[in-house]
Amino acid sequence: NNANLAENEPLPNYSVSNHSKADQIMDVAESMIRLGGFHAFSFRDIAKEVGLKSASVHYHFPTKEDLGAAVMKRYGERTLEALGTINDFDESDWEGFVQHFIGIVYNAFSNDQKLCLCGMLAAESLKLPTAVVVEVVASVEGLLKRLEEALYEAGWTSDRALARRGASYVFSSLEGAMMMSVLMAKDEPLQAVSELVIESLRSLGEKNRQAAS
Numbered sequence: 001n002n003a004n005l006a007e008n009e010p011l012p013n014y015s016v017s018n019h020s021k022a023d024q025i026m027d028v029a030e031s032m033i034r035l036g037g038f039h040a041f042s043f044r045d046i047a048k049e050v051g052l053k054s055a056s057v058h059y060h061f062p063t064k065e066d067l068g069a070a071v072m073k074r075y076g077e078r079t080l081e082a083l084g085t086i087n088d089f090d091e092s093d094w095e096g097f098v099q100h101f102i103g104i105v106y107n108a109f110s111n112d113q114k115l116c117l118c119g120m121l122a123a124e125s126l127k128l129p130t131a132v133v134v135e136v137v138a139s140v141e142g143l144l145k146r147l148e149e150a151l152y153e154a155g156w157t158s159d160r161a162l163a164r165r166g167a168s169y170v171f172s173s174l175e176g177a178m179m180m181s182v183l184m185a186k187d188e189p190l191q192a193v194s195e196l197v198i199e200s201l202r203s204l205g206e207k208n209r210q211a212a213s
Helices: 002-007 021-036 043-050 054-060 064-083 094-110 117-123 130-153 160-184 188-212
Strands: none
Touching: 021 043, 021 054, 021 064, 021 117, 043 054, 064 094, 064 117, 064 130, 094 130, 094 160, 094 188, 117 130, 117 160, 130 160, 160 188
């Protein structure tokens, strides 16, 4: 239900004051990417925000491609860490795992009403440097794999291919709903789609069990 979404733990809020200069630079870059996209800021913008000279930003990240790839890689690793695996749940609790994933997505939006980093960069992937695209794809694939494993190992289906389709359905539905929520500046689309995703998976899971019996 809606209350469960709000109760899920958000991704960690990394304050720039508590981290190295490289982390501070990545924090600011991540925020700027989520606000306006990869091409909407310069090293000079980041330097001004962090309180450095542009040369200092280049010292840590020689090119903007290097910076974008590092930011995406860090984001993907943190999201996977926050998500965990199906082993963190009861043996057959695929629904709890998917709800947990929904909570992470929901909080990524509700914290500042922006798209998550994966969604923003995926939307402009045709114009991104190769190294950045590689990290976006790796992050998405990692999340899809975790969802697939949860649906398969928790018994939602005994068909690996169907588990992969289910994972893709969950991920793409939530990303699209988040985009609509950003556009409309309210969480109603994301809340509604989150509920429908769970209901649809329940129905499909029951059909899977009937077909297997």
